[in-house]
Amino acid sequence: MIALLLGLFVAAPPRAPLAITISTARGDARVPVRTVRGGAPLVPAAPLLAALGGSVRRDGGWADVTVAREEFALLLDAPWFVFAGHAEPLAASATVSRDSIFLPLQFVVEVLPRVFAERYRYDGDAARLVEIGPQLAGAAPAEPPAPRAVADRRTAVDRPPPGGGDRLPSGLRRGHVVAVDAGHGGVDPGNPGLFFPRGTREKDVTLQVALLLRQELKARGIGVRMTRTTDTLIALGDRGRYCTQDCDLFVSLHVNSLPRRSGYTAMRGFETYFLAEARTEDAARVAKVENDAVRFEATPEDTPTGGLDFILKDLQLNEHLRESAQFAAIVQDKLGNVHAGPDRGVKQAGFMVLTTARRPAVLVEMGYSTNPDDGRFLSTPSTQRKLASAIADAVVDYLIDYERRSGTAADSGEGR
Numbered sequence: 001m002i003a004l005l006l007g008l009f010v011a012a013p014p015r016a017p018l019a020i021t022i023s024t025a026r027g028d029a030r031v032p033v034r035t036v037r038g039g040a041p042l043v044p045a046a047p048l049l050a051a052l053g054g055s056v057r058r059d060g061g062w063a064d065v066t067v068a069r070e071e072f073a074l075l076l077d078a079p080w081f082v083f084a085g086h087a088e089p090l091a092a093s094a095t096v097s098r099d100s101i102f103l104p105l106q107f108v109v110e111v112l113p114r115v116f117a118e119r120y121r122y123d124g125d126a127a128r129l130v131e132i133g134p135q136l137a138g139a140a141p142a143e144p145p146a147p148r149a150v151a152d153r154r155t156a157v158d159r160p161p162p163g164g165g166d167r168l169p170s171g172l173r174r175g176h177v178v179a180v181d182a183g184h185g186g187v188d189p190g191n192p193g194l195f196f197p198r199g200t201r202e203k204d205v206t207l208q209v210a211l212l213l214r215q216e217l218k219a220r221g222i223g224v225r226m227t228r229t230t231d232t233l234i235a236l237g238d239r240g241r242y243c244t245q246d247c248d249l250f251v252s253l254h255v256n257s258l259p260r261r262s263g264y265t266a267m268r269g270f271e272t273y274f275l276a277e278a279r280t281e282d283a284a285r286v287a288k289v290e291n292d293a294v295r296f297e298a299t300p301e302d303t304p305t306g307g308l309d310f311i312l313k314d315l316q317l318n319e320h321l322r323e324s325a326q327f328a329a330i331v332q333d334k335l336g337n338v339h340a341g342p343d344r345g346v347k348q349a350g351f352m353v354l355t356t357a358r359r360p361a362v363l364v365e366m367g368y369s370t371n372p373d374d375g376r377f378l379s380t381p382s383t384q385r386k387l388a389s390a391i392a393d394a395v396v397d398y399l400i401d402y403e404r405r406s407g408t409a410a411d412s413g414e415g416r
């Protein structure tokens with residue numbers, strides 16, 4: 001699995017055609033292929049899915065694609081998709097440009113023929129995806145889109161009415177525990193907080209929001225385990241250990257910043273990371289800055305040095321990636337309701353702090369201290385409270401959805 005993943009990460013994309021042809025019982029349709037600035041080739045989702053008789057819609061940080069009544073959820077701007085309950089890496093990300101969704105060409109030429117081996121074959125020489133098999137003879141009519149089923153993926157339905165002693169008013173089972181990690185601390189100040197009040201650094205703001213998040217989670221009936229409650233340093237490698245057997249989620253709070261360069265104070269907004277190897281230059285930069293905290297720790301020889309190998313081997317990869325990505329998308333949705341800055345999306349990066357968590361884990365970069373508006377937003381108690389409340393709402397929504405998907409919504413009292 002590791003070798004496969006690494007192969008996908010480093011594989012050079014084959015030379016892309018200018019267009020592909022989709023050949024089905026309904027005829028041939030040509031779909032243009034777009035390659036931007038040396039990036040991976042992309043195809044516009046709407047004409048592609050029209051040709052395939054499927055559907056595509058955006059759902060927060062996801063592109064929900066239905067082909068032959070099967071649902072694929074592609075993360076936007078992170079090269080992963082979820083199919084049949086498993087997260088799988090892609091060589092490139094689905095993305096949105098001018099309100100149109102674009103899918104990686106790899107999804108058409110590799111994923112579809114693999115998933116639907118009986119139905120689709122891709123002819124690389126002719127740049128043609130051919131519909132084969134029984135569907136062809138039937139001249140299958142276009143399938144109606146199935147937005148309802150897709151939407152259910154993250155919307156709790158049919159959950160029992162609240163009121164039982166083991167249920168919270170939200171419908172959530174009692175007994176959930178979330179680990180809240182205030183980034184940095186002690187001799188590691190995090191970023192200097194250019195537009196924070198004098199003397200306030202990243203470590204102070206992460207702790208302030210973390211303490212508010214604890215209150216907000218408790219108010220929602222969720223147990224909280226803090227990695228720190230004071231200005232102290234917890235080794236990066238130890239933070240994840242706060243979330244093991246009896247813990248449901250790990251949330252690490254951070255504040256972004258940019259190095260001094262032309263126009264650097266203009267960048268603002270919030271993003272949520274789940275664990276994977278960094279895929280973009282910017283994600284790699286953020287990961288490097290956050291991982292740099294290792295240098296403050298007393299015993300550097302104890303810290304892992306194996307890079308991606310180390311990160312992957314210690315995880316139940318699919319399960320945690322899928323759940324972490326789901327949770328990250330919900331966090332972004334909720335933050336979008338309260339944050340004044342732009343939604344910079346769900347991202348992935350190789351954060352050491354997340355690698356030792358044994359449960360789904362995300363790292364929230366709540367905004368940029370190098371932007372005056374974000375700096376004020378992040379250091380003002382009333383808006384800190386809004387951030388904490390939004391993240392707590394995301395936790396509840398995620399856990400309700402998790403309970404529904406895992407079947408614990410109905411059989412009350414079952415722990416996991």
Ligand SMILES: [Zn+2]
Nearest residue numbers: 183190254255
């Ligand atoms: Zn940080």
